[in-house]
Amino acid sequence: MIEINQLTKTFTSQDGTPVHALGGVDLTVNDNEFLTLLGPSGCGKTTMLKMIAGLQGWDGGTITIDGKAVTGPGPDRSMVFQNFALLPWATVMDNVCFGLRLRGTERRAREERAQELIEMVGLSGFESKRPGELSGGMQQRVGIARALAVDPQILLMDEPFGAVDEQTRRLLQEELLSIWERNRLTVVFVTHSMEEAVLLGDRVVLMSARPGQISEIVEVPLARPRSSDVGGLERSREYTEITAHLWDQLRSMHSEHRAVEAVR
Amino acid sequence: MTAIAQSTTPRTSRSVPRFRLGGVGMSALSLTLGVLAWELVGRVFALPFFPPFTVVVGTLMEMIGRGDIVGNLAVSLSNLVAGFTISLVIGIVVGTAMGRYWRVRAALGVYVYALLTAPSLVFAPIFFSIFGAGQGSIIAVVVMYSTFVMIINTASAVQNVPAAMLEMGRSYGASEWQLVTRVIVPAALPTMLAGIRLGMGRAVLGMINGEMFIAVTGLGRLVTQAGKSFDGAAVLAVLIVIIVVALGAVGLVQMVDRALTGWVPDTSKEKS
């Protein structure tokens, strides 16, 4: 269980004015929950994810995982990056092995494990290719395999499908769902797409900007497993209602924002 | 509390407000330290080839007083301006043609690369044999040094103009000449200017090396002369003048660059 308490963070922008990235956020992520963070750009959703990952410091508040305070990256968490963050010089196999290698897993064992995951994400036959030879969708499959290879309890995903085209994105969403339905990890998934947030999440956390705050948490009542009938879900009444509701909220945030800008 | 030690990446350190010297302040501090170290080493070791800074400045003043510097500087600058201007014209015309027409690129590409790679000063004896021991040879050396880097940068800039921009131009009925002058050259300008800056740097090298080889005029000859009479202070004095000329010339191109390409967003600009 991830517990976030009164988390605040203020950056100083280059012209010296303070920017309130997070203004006192409280959030609990349950075990085996798929939680999606949704919000306009600048709402601090990625910043908060990086804090959970232990990559980024904060000013006030606490983050604990199963009661232990987060002080840095740990083996219980792994992260999937928006720009994939693959090593361009390493093969698919070596990229998937990367985390295991850093943790000192012996070569035979880590390659066996990597092979399993490469098969799971459907990249068999591409083991010795380099990232430059793969499409964006395939690169992110490598990123997901690398994150899962170290057997984390928590998977942190930072707009993982933001850099791929729409069709690939839908395929990856379905695959992520079916992987998750099997391993039931705790997932915190950052996105700016309402459809993606609703389709994947058990709950959608809607954040607003300046300062970054949680404006609403929406339960998604769609039945699981969802991977077998994504198209049907998207035509369901619940799905339509939730996305419409989220859009109303986001639109009012945007018009508020515009009003603030106008006053300035 | 900040639970996590600040990482080594510059990105996170930005969040910590901290006193920082600007680029100019840092350079000034660094140069002052350098000059102090120079003076100290010069005084303590008293090497004939490494006199202290103050002695070198004294010698420089003396040379200026005698009129050694101004005349030679003028000659050197005229070599530089003449050579660079010729290179600039060749660089832009040939480079644009190479970037725009594949036949020109096929005809010249390999040779331009070869001439860029080859040590330019080996051509000096050839120019010497054609133009004799005069300014013509030195200007030819300057051209040899600076032309090819400008051709190659211009060619790649022109070749990399987005196809969509050309299609846009054609859709408004632009002729080939209009396309080149109104769309291609302006779009290629930032990269071209990066090449022109490199070309200016190389032109200064060509000027000095040419003058040292064909030792009849200019700062290059002055250095050689001072060396022959084992006058370390004079060598360093002329070297200071040369460095000022080099920095000034490159700085001038940078100023022009900034004035002409203000529309380019900072992030996409090549850092010098």
Add this chain to the structure above:
Amino acid sequence: MTSLTHEPERSARPAMLNRLDSPLTYQILTFALFAIGWQIYGTFFGGLLVPTFTETVAALVPTLVSAEFWEAFVVSNQALVLGFAAAVAIGVPTGIVLGRFRTLERLSNVYLNILLVTPMAAIIPLLVMSVGFGLLSRVILVTLFAVVMIIVNVRAGIRQVDPSLIQMARTFGAGEAQIWREILLPGALPSIMTGIRLGLGRAVTGMVIVELLMVSLALGGLILEYRGSFNGPALYAVIVAIIAEALVLISAAQWLERRIAPWAPSAGKARS
């Protein structure tokens, strides 16, 4: 790019013409025009020191088999090998340190910028005064020519490593040493190789310049000797041989660069 090349019009012509309309044809055509122009100039306007193209080609063979040439070649390359090795040994670690420590980098920046544009040849008189005309001074000059280019590129390589890769490694618990070994060094490898290649180019330049301007010996000495005895064809043959050596060395470095860092996005961008 295809929109720039006007390929479509080719299909409208007979197959024979199409096959002739290839890059190689234009490449050969350029060389032929150059050779003919040279031949005409050499025959009618040449004078004592400008041989014709055919005379130069004819002189190439005896030059390349003469003991005199190979002795000079060995002497020249001694300085090149030693000086370049020293430049790599100094430049790569220095570049890495400067890329890692911001303050050092900011302090040294102004000097690197000055050294990049300063004509190194102008310090030749100081070298002669301090260490004489021997092998050591030639080696030092070659090192000075090459080392700045290497430092600047290695430094840029370390600093350009994608920060998200470092974050990624840290999520897997990588410590500072692991980040260096697994991310920073492999990430900077393409730039290190580029620096070594560009440094090699400058080292060859340094080798030629030192022999032409400072100590008339080895290959540079041969050039000056043939010039003195008005042996035009041999003079040109030696120049051609030096250019050929430079091109072979640079091509080899480029090949090595592609072998060692095949993932890098286009090795061989001109930046010198």
